Amino acid sequence: MKMHRYEKIWLFLAASMLVIAVVYSGVQTFALGQGPPSGVGMIDPEKVEETAPFDNPGISKIGDNEYEVVMILRAFSFEPNIIEIPAGATVHFKMTSIDVMHGFQVIGTNLNAMIMPGHIQEAKQKFKKPGEYLAICNEYCGVGHQLMSMKIIVK
Amino acid sequence: METIENKISTMSGSNRLDSRLTLMYFSIAFITLLAGGLLGLLQGLNRAGLLELPTNFNYYQVLTAHGILLVLVFSVLFVIAYFYSILSHTMDGLFPIVRKMGWISLITMLVGVVLVVTQVVMGNASVMYTFYPPMKASPWFYVGLFIVVAGIWIAAFGGFTQIAKWRKRNRGKHIPLLGFFAMGVFILLFFGSLGVTAEVLMLIPWAFGWTETINVMLSRTLFWSFGHTFVNIWYLTAVSLWYVVVPKVIGGRLFSDTLTRVVVILLVVSNIPGGFHHQIVDPGMSEGIKLTHALMSMVIGFPSLMTAFAMFFVFARVGKKKGAKGVFGWIKKMPWGDVRFLAPMIAMIFFIPGGAGGIAQNANQLNQVVHNSLWVVGHFHITVGVTAVLTFFGAMYWLIPYLSKRTLTPAMNKLGVIQTLIWTIGMVFMAGGMHTVGLLGAPRRTSYTTYGDSATAASWDPYLLLLAVGGTLLTIALVMIVYIVFNLMFFAPKGNTEFPIAQGEENASETPKWTERWTVWIIIMLVIVAFGYVIPLVDMIQNAPPGSPPFVTW
Numbered sequence: 001m002k003m004h005r006y007e008k009i010w011l012f013l014a015a016s017m018l019v020i021a022v023v024y025s026g027v028q029t030f031a032l033g034q035g036p037p038s039g040v041g042m043i044d045p046e047k048v049e050e051t052a053p054f055d056n057p058g059i060s061k062i063g064d065n066e067y068e069v070v071m072i073l074r075a076f077s078f079e080p081n082i083i084e085i086p087a088g089a090t091v092h093f094k095m096t097s098i099d100v101m102h103g104f105q106v107i108g109t110n111l112n113a114m115i116m117p118g119h120i121q122e123a124k125q126k127f128k129k130p131g132e133y134l135a136i137c138n139e140y141c142g143v144g145h146q147l148m149s150m151k152i153i154v155k
Numbered sequence: 156m157e158t159i160e161n162k163i164s165t166m167s168g169s170n171r172l173d174s175r176l177t178l179m180y181f182s183i184a185f186i187t188l189l190a191g192g193l194l195g196l197l198q199g200l201n202r203a204g205l206l207e208l209p210t211n212f213n214y215y216q217v218l219t220a221h222g223i224l225l226v227l228v229f230s231v232l233f234v235i236a237y238f239y240s241i242l243s244h245t246m247d248g249l250f251p252i253v254r255k256m257g258w259i260s261l262i263t264m265l266v267g268v269v270l271v272v273t274q275v276v277m278g279n280a281s282v283m284y285t286f287y288p289p290m291k292a293s294p295w296f297y298v299g300l301f302i303v304v305a306g307i308w309i310a311a312f313g314g315f316t317q318i319a320k321w322r323k324r325n326r327g328k329h330i331p332l333l334g335f336f337a338m339g340v341f342i343l344l345f346f347g348s349l350g351v352t353a354e355v356l357m358l359i360p361w362a363f364g365w366t367e368t369i370n371v372m373l374s375r376t377l378f379w380s381f382g383h384t385f386v387n388i389w390y391l392t393a394v395s396l397w398y399v400v401v402p403k404v405i406g407g408r409l410f411s412d413t414l415t416r417v418v419v420i421l422l423v424v425s426n427i428p429g430g431f432h433h434q435i436v437d438p439g440m441s442e443g444i445k446l447t448h449a450l451m452s453m454v455i456g457f458p459s460l461m462t463a464f465a466m467f468f469v470f471a472r473v474g475k476k477k478g479a480k481g482v483f484g485w486i487k488k489m490p491w492g493d494v495r496f497l498a499p500m501i502a503m504i505f506f507i508p509g510g511a512g513g514i515a516q517n518a519n520q521l522n523q524v525v526h527n528s529l530w531v532v533g534h535f536h537i538t539v540g541v542t543a544v545l546t547f548f549g550a551m552y553w554l555i556p557y558l559s560k561r562t563l564t565p566a567m568n569k570l571g572v573i574q575t576l577i578w579t580i581g582m583v584f585m586a587g588g589m590h591t592v593g594l595l596g597a598p599r600r601t602s603y604t605t606y607g608d609s610a611t612a613a614s615w616d617p618y619l620l621l622l623a624v625g626g627t628l629l630t631i632a633l634v635m636i637v638y639i640v641f642n643l644m645f646f647a648p649k650g651n652t653e654f655p656i657a658q659g660e661e662n663a664s665e666t667p668k669w670t671e672r673w674t675v676w677i678i679i680m681l682v683i684v685a686f687g688y689v690i691p692l693v694d695m696i697q698n699a700p701p702g703s704p705p706f707v708t709w
């Protein structure tokens with residue numbers, strides 16, 4: 001296979017760029033702990049409300065300016081649908097869906113995750129700036145999907 | 156019988172019986188495009204807050220129909236018609252059995268599509284093009300999908316039959332380069348849809364109520380094994396035209412027959428696991444698996460970058476021959492006023508931001524920023540709507556007249572140039588708006604909403620207006636292309652139109668025999684698919700949570 005010299009250079013650069021992108025992803029995931037939300041816990045989707053911790057959804061303090069939010073997503077609402085935290089707090093979200101697939105995205109942050117029935121999704125986010133954050137469902141879940149949102153108030 | 160037909164075909168350009176088949180495909184494809192596009196306009200207007208849709212024909216119903224008609228029906232009909240035209244032209248006419256399979260495929264697909272669309276229109280299947288369970292559509296919706304896929308398979312096997320029979324008759328010869336692309340596309344059409352077929356076969360008994368629950372994660376993964384492969388089928392189709400037709404239109408030669416075939420092989424073998432990047436922020440999968448898949452998706456970028464080089468090289472070479480100077484001197488030497496060049500050229504230019512966006516979405520952390528936002532919709536309106544579809548449009552200006560034995564007049568060419576520019580500007584507005592507002596957090600697949608008068612949502616409004624402006628321009632261009640296609644089919648002046656196929660360079664080296672070893676490439680493809688999917692699928696089946704019962708949420 002005859003290849004032009006310029007093409008060899010170009011392909012070398014192309015391959016390097018792709019390798020760098022993947023290596024960088026790997027470093028972010030495993031060395032910096034910034035992997036994508038990948039909760040591996042499971043739950044019976046028909047018994048969400050009777051299974052701990054989802055029998056008691058809400059926010060609880062688990063450390064020094066560290067909180068855990070246990071959340072149930074259902075068409076077309078979040079439970080809880082409003083939480084308040086101090087600025088600088090790290091929040092660990094534990095979420096599942098009681099019916100169909102939903103998304104959870106906190107606008108203005110990088111927090112974005114799929115929430116599926118049967119799976120417990122986990123994600124954490126540090127809220128540095130005070131303000132009111134809009135969180136929405138970003139996966140179509142039915143006729144009221146456009147109404148599905150909640151608020152995170154950072155004081 | 157065959158030989159007489161073949162003689163007629165070489166004498167007069169296109170084989171009459173074959174062109175009747177492919178013109179029928181193209182007619183239905185463009186009617187579908189018109190219907191699907193008009194539904195798209197309704198959404199753009201609604202999303203911008205300019206139009207309220209009635210409850211018996213709501214946003215989500217319209218969106219479901221828009222997605223299915225364009226992503227599935229239009230593109231599949233187009234791709235099959237395009238490659239059947241190629242097989243007919245480059246292999247001395249279709250064999251009668253293959254032509255028959257083409258007709259059976261078309262009828263089968265139409266039966267399936269009617270079933271699917273009826274369910275959507277009746278409001279029994281507002282489940283989007285992705286139909287993620289446990290949202291449950293009417294079982295007939297899934298039955299319809301299965302019939303559509305069966306039709307696709309018949310067409311793919313028709314393609315395999317044609318190539319196999321031709322090879323038997325032409326021992327020792329290479330498959331013509333465009334036929335090589337056809338082979339790659341038919342392989343992807345068949346193997347790429349196996350996963351979704353398995354999914355649909357699980358959904359049918361569940362939707363009828365014969366089984367109680369469904370494995371949500373498994374369904375979603377099987378869906379995406381197909382969902383992204385289809386994207387690459389359009390892409391491979393567009394690329395075939397860039398490599399083989401565009402050089403001829405500008406008066407040049409092929410880049411390299413061998414390297415072109417290598418690009419086809421790479422795209423085919425590396426394709427199917429690419430779909431996993433749709434699941435980067437899913438639960439139930441470890442970060443290690445996700446990183447493996449980020450790598451596997453990234454591999455698809457490699458042949459695309461090869462293509463970028465090849466195209467640049469061809470342009471530069473033609474430019475130099477015509478006396479161009481400097482690195483970008485060729486730009487002035489290109490036939491910009493020839494729509495057969497202009498449309499695919501703009502398509503290629505848009506592949507630069509489109510491809511870069513694709514690489515960004517493949518990366519784990521960047522994906523998290525834009526996942527399920529309108530950014531993604533902007534991305535595929537650029538890649539599919541410009542890179543693929545504008546190339547398809549570009550093919551119509553010579554392929555339809557070739558098939559209908561008519562000619563492209565200067566006036567029609569001019570109309571085509573205007574159509575191309577309006578389409579491009581429309582996409583710039585629409586996709587540009589989507590990319591921007593997506594970065595600001597606006598979600599995809601969501602009708603107009605203020606989220607309880609949230610200030611954040613209000614800040615999206617100006618960008619959403621761009622969707623309406625772009626959508627309106629696109630609709631104008633859409634009506635124009637449909638007019639052009641039917642004009643070229645029935646009303647343009649009679650005559651013979653060339654099927655432009657570039658020849659290799661005179662000093663080009665012989666294409667090696669190993670490129671033809673399709674059995675080997677298919678095996679390698681299956682090994683790569685297994686490498687990507689066996690571990691996660693086994694895990695999803697063995698380690699599954701209790702399944703989900705059906706929900707109807709619309």
Ligand SMILES: [Cu+2]
Nearest residue numbers: 102137141148
């Ligand atoms: Cu939702």
